Amino acid sequence: MPRMNVKPSKRNFNKKQTLKRLLGYVFKTYPIRFTIICICILIAAVGAISASIFMPQFINLMYEGIEHNIGVASSVGFDAIKDKLIGLSIALGSVYIASIIATTLYNQLLCTVTQGFLYRLRMDMFKKMEKLPISYFDRNPHGEIMSTYTNDVDAIRQLISQSIPQFVQTMITVTLLFGVMMYYSLWLTLAVIVAIVFIFQVTKKIGGGSAKYFIKQQKSIAECEGFIEEMMNGQKVVKVFNHEEKSKADFAKLNDQLNNDSYKANAYANMLGPIIHNIGNVLYVIVAIIGVVLVVNNVPNFSLRGFGTFSDVKFRLLPASSEMGVALSIGIAVAYLGMARQFANSFNQVSMQLNSVVMGLAGADRIFELLDQKPEEDNGYVTLVNAIIDEKGNITESDEKTGKWAWKHPHENGTITYTELKGDIRLFDVDFGYFPEKIVLHNVSIYAKPGQKIAFVGATGAGKTTITNLINRFYDIADGKIRYDGININKIKKADLRRSIGIVLQETNLFTGTVMENIRYGRLDASDEEVINAAKTANAYDFITRLPDGFNTMLTGNGSQLSQGQRQLLSIARAELADTPVMILDEATSSIDTRTEALVGKGMDSLMRGRTVFVIAHRLSTVQDSNAIMVLDHGSIIERGDHDDLIKQHGVYYQLYTGAFELE
Ligand SMILES: Nc1ncnc2c1ncn2[C@@H]1O[C@H](COP(=O)(O)OP(=O)(O)OP(=O)(O)O)[C@@H](O)[C@H]1O
Numbered sequence: 001m002p003r004m005n006v007k008p009s010k011r012n013f014n015k016k017q018t019l020k021r022l023l024g025y026v027f028k029t030y031p032i033r034f035t036i037i038c039i040c041i042l043i044a045a046v047g048a049i050s051a052s053i054f055m056p057q058f059i060n061l062m063y064e065g066i067e068h069n070i071g072v073a074s075s076v077g078f079d080a081i082k083d084k085l086i087g088l089s090i091a092l093g094s095v096y097i098a099s100i101i102a103t104t105l106y107n108q109l110l111c112t113v114t115q116g117f118l119y120r121l122r123m124d125m126f127k128k129m130e131k132l133p134i135s136y137f138d139r140n141p142h143g144e145i146m147s148t149y150t151n152d153v154d155a156i157r158q159l160i161s162q163s164i165p166q167f168v169q170t171m172i173t174v175t176l177l178f179g180v181m182m183y184y185s186l187w188l189t190l191a192v193i194v195a196i197v198f199i200f201q202v203t204k205k206i207g208g209g210s211a212k213y214f215i216k217q218q219k220s221i222a223e224c225e226g227f228i229e230e231m232m233n234g235q236k237v238v239k240v241f242n243h244e245e246k247s248k249a250d251f252a253k254l255n256d257q258l259n260n261d262s263y264k265a266n267a268y269a270n271m272l273g274p275i276i277h278n279i280g281n282v283l284y285v286i287v288a289i290i291g292v293v294l295v296v297n298n299v300p301n302f303s304l305r306g307f308g309t310f311s312d313v314k315f316r317l318l319p320a321s322s323e324m325g326v327a328l329s330i331g332i333a334v335a336y337l338g339m340a341r342q343f344a345n346s347f348n349q350v351s352m353q354l355n356s357v358v359m360g361l362a363g364a365d366r367i368f369e370l371l372d373q374k375p376e377e378d379n380g381y382v383t384l385v386n387a388i389i390d391e392k393g394n395i396t397e398s399d400e401k402t403g404k405w406a407w408k409h410p411h412e413n414g415t416i417t418y419t420e421l422k423g424d425i426r427l428f429d430v431d432f433g434y435f436p437e438k439i440v441l442h443n444v445s446i447y448a449k450p451g452q453k454i455a456f457v458g459a460t461g462a463g464k465t466t467i468t469n470l471i472n473r474f475y476d477i478a479d480g481k482i483r484y485d486g487i488n489i490n491k492i493k494k495a496d497l498r499r500s501i502g503i504v505l506q507e508t509n510l511f512t513g514t515v516m517e518n519i520r521y522g523r524l525d526a527s528d529e530e531v532i533n534a535a536k537t538a539n540a541y542d543f544i545t546r547l548p549d550g551f552n553t554m555l556t557g558n559g560s561q562l563s564q565g566q567r568q569l570l571s572i573a574r575a576e577l578a579d580t581p582v583m584i585l586d587e588a589t590s591s592i593d594t595r596t597e598a599l600v601g602k603g604m605d606s607l608m609r610g611r612t613v614f615v616i617a618h619r620l621s622t623v624q625d626s627n628a629i630m631v632l633d634h635g636s637i638i639e640r641g642d643h644d645d646l647i648k649q650h651g652v653y654y655q656l657y658t659g660a661f662e663l664e
């Protein structure tokens, strides 16, 4: 099946903004834990470089020990060395212990923060989805929306629990390390900077390519899932038309795309590691060489040491200080090798982590795109309330169930009027199109008085279902007016409007659950007895009792174990249970088996009694007794009147009736 949907608009994805928004979102969910995590990450980063910081001092201590042993005149005493060693060990040990505690703590906290945040995110997404207009689901393949819940949420999990904290920690480590390196020697730092600039360029080139393909990969996954979902739903159609091969070929194309994107993303990413690692090795050698040259030649060493806190460190075996700064000691030169390696490694990690951060952000962006969708607007302020109506017709609001309903209409001047809910629906010159440029209904006017039955007939695609979509405001009209009991339906709160209109949709939708639960969907507080009565009225009772577990039979896969007609009987029972003054019946187009067809007809008949009914019928026998029949053609009403009027007119209806025309 070719994809006919218009692709959802992919807005421009701004990484910085997405990151800011995501962190803000996490922070808002867990402000205290978030702050503790940040502090712990800082401590852990300090811990990561503590060996580098302390190393020169340990090496110098070693020299002092050697001097002491060989009896150099200026050497310090054994006790002084021992004290220093103990002091240093305690300091280093404390830093390590703090760092271990901080790391454990923040990883634990991250676990709760991530899971808690994902819970909230999924909730927010679902809440948002429930608020979206039907048109959103027309535009977006359902599998792709599904993929947002699975893949993109998982990308965020990775982002919050791993990529971002690791990235931040490494960034802090790199920065601190850089400071320490400058503290010890500006010359050597200069050599490192040159190498790093080089690494940075390589990273940008390769890493950028990799991130680009990782983002593409996520999109391709979503497309694949969208296709799989469509194919599962359309499996029967695929088989009917023998399109298994074609659908395989279509999938192969999408799969190829996914394969290609994944391959490139990973190939780039895998290239990055070894390249940077080797640059790191070269850097190690360069630092060693420069170190030897500097130490051997007694080159004065520029450094920030004068400003640091380690100025009490005595560097033995040093050449005398020069005016230019402090000379490079062997201790520093050796420690520097370690630092340079750690620096290069950290840089390597940063570039890897940057990839997964970008990939995660792309997922976050898609989730934000869903969260940013404009919800279905509802400016309605007229509500439906329980009412007590006296003999004179005065209406008072009631908190209890009275069986009567009224529209509560607050006015600007502060007064409130009540209008009895009768089910009087009128459309005045309504125009509508699913897309602004393609008008589907032209100038449709319909007047339905309470208790009347209005029927729509017309060829497929004439706009019958569309009219019913407008009455309950699945879509908003482009022009004209719809009034319900004299009130413009735009003023009525959507939930209340829909509560007052029962619909048997053209396509039945059953949820996973028992038959009983599925019927009870019409009114959640209905008792078992009420459900059974509704089933009886809808003529569904007999077939239900013949099911293996009767009303407790589990339905799955949209009730695929039932016949089309049986499914429709269940949705009629559902509408019956909701017991609304207005009922819309959109008869299923697909022919149902003749035995159930008669049952469905009877079920619908009992549903219509005493209600305002809009019925879309594909069999003219069901519409003959209507108060008015509207004949639709290409979105316009071309004939109207009751059965006898229309027969007299000798128009399209007459031709349909006498069989000169086929309805479908
Ligand atoms: N969700 C939608 N998005 C865009 N166009 C739509 C949508 N639903 C229907 N249409 C278009 O609106 C027109 C009227 O469709 P509608 O479903 O109202 O026909 P119908 O009279 O109910 O037909 P049928 O008898 O087959 O049920 C058709 O041209 C159809 O292509």
Ligand SMILES: [Mg+2]
Pocket: 464, 465, 466, 506, 586
């Ligand atoms: Mg229809």
